[in-house]
Amino acid sequence: MTNQNFPRVLVTADHHFGHSSILRMGRAHFTDIDTHDEMLVAAWNAAVRPGDEVWHLGDFCYRCPPERAAKVFARLNGTKRLVVGNHDRGARHLPWASQHEGFVDTVLEGQRVTLCHYPMRAWQGVFRGAWHLFGHTHGLLEDTSQSCDVGVDRWGYRPATIAEIRARLAVTPDLPEERRRAAERDEGGDDA
Template sequence: MSQRVLFTADTHFGHQNIIRFCNRPFRDIDEHDEVLIANWNAAVQPGDVVWHLGDFGYRGDNARLAKNFDRLNGVKNLIIGNHDRPFVREKLPWNSVEHMADIVVDGRRLILSHYAMRVWPAMRRGVYMLFGHSHTNLAGNAQSCDVGVDAFQYRPVTLDEIRAHLDTLPPITFSDRDDEVFEPEVIPAPIDPNELDSDHGDGWKL
């Protein structure tokens, strides 16, 4: 059985003001953190892989952030967000720490970044672009969405859940080129990540 892979962003552990800024339904930061940890562990098994797309925690109580990190299930990878200070990036035992990642899950190529992109590699071939940072304030499209906790019931989500959400969003249009609405080519599974080259074969050298 292959490892399950899940995605999340913008947990903002230890950030009292995030409750007010994002209208999160918690009395205080203690309740906030406890609910997010419980939701995470209900969704993620110890052997699962989690990609956290940035803003894991807020500056201040490093001991609190370390304790929260240790309580979270899964093999955890960080895509650095603007609030991820050196302690989060360098002292917490992440499996990997990147500014951006280009991965394949279940035969689908994914571009992962804390910040949303308007264009990304091989987007015309159906590649997904997953992001955080916007706290649901930036509309997605049929190939790109916010995977932060504000968008998905304060928990990590699987690619199947993301696909179901993307199916409800409008398709990409290229009005700056030909105003064409296109049906993306789905990359068949399995795919060898080593076969992905810098040209991507779609005329977009990004």
């Protein structure tokens, strides 16, 4: 039986709070940016309990007035950590529990993970089962058995738990490119 009070780790990306142009890029079903932002806040809080930890992999808000960004941020459940994305100039001033440039290589709920706003073709530990979680592409790139787009466009506009990510990866048969190419090379033999 799962302890419902135990803090969980969730990962997400690409909310684009306050970014009205995002409505023309795959989110046209929202009537306006206020409706968009309210729905994303509701989806976040439905998925995240107050004691949970949330890693946001960039593009939290864009062209969003600082006061608006602060109000949205304050309404979101959980301890929030940022891995900076290309549209996070306006998010840097928010009271994140931690902020990271580039990527973070860490362990979340017993799983080694490389967190980055951008998708990678290779990452540390890939041959030993490490995952890579990313955003930025808004669902344009396919997952592999060890890498996953955690952007809200792929997860019902909400953060995903490590258990949910694990379940998605378990049914994704494609190996990461580096592992697949190494296997192809090794199968072909070394004639040199």
